[in-house]
Amino acid sequence: SQQGEEDPQALSIQEGENATMNCSYKTSINNLQWYRQNSGRGLVHLILIRSNEREKHSGRLRVTLDTSKKSSSLLITASRAADTASYFCATVDSRRRQAGTALIFGKGTTLSVSS
């Protein structure tokens, strides 16, 4: 079953603005990943943040992780039309030995960037 919940479900902004998406999860994790999906196609890995990290940057992306609140946020700065996509957070339940590398995804945030 899904454990992540993204907030907001949909976000519409203008090019150049920043976009912030939030994710909550329910179990213990070793790391949290963010993926992007363009219009019903495959997912692309964006960034991974480990449970002992609070913040991580990659280009225009900034991810934060608060394990005490079981939440993470993804910030995209200076958004472009090409950033239009759905964004998902994903975790692996570290408590379950049988979890393997099975990703548990949130429901995603649909971002629309207009020019």
Place this chain on the structure above:
Amino acid sequence: KAGVTQTPRYLIKTRGQQVTLSCSPISGHRSVSWYQQTPGQGLQFLFEYFSETQRNKGNFPGRFSGRQFSNSRSEMNVSTLELGDSALYLCASKGRGLPAPGNEQFFGPGTRLTVL
């Protein structure tokens, strides 16, 4: 190098039929996972294979099965299709070694299955 490929890209079947989807991982990758994506349930894990062995299975009925071949290519099969099986089926591959939870997963474009 080439990414993950999935065939076919689109498929239309009728209830009661069975279907086989194929996934070729990135060259050298030995781990393959399958996910189902629907508007209602979102992305859900189906199975994970490594070196021809199923390592993990999601909470799906026995109608969903899979296998992996010696060249790491994987297939999943759905028997006795139901309307609710209509979904985008995504395959992902990970690195050369035993997969770890922190591994980045590389996804294919998916197979869009429509059950009528």
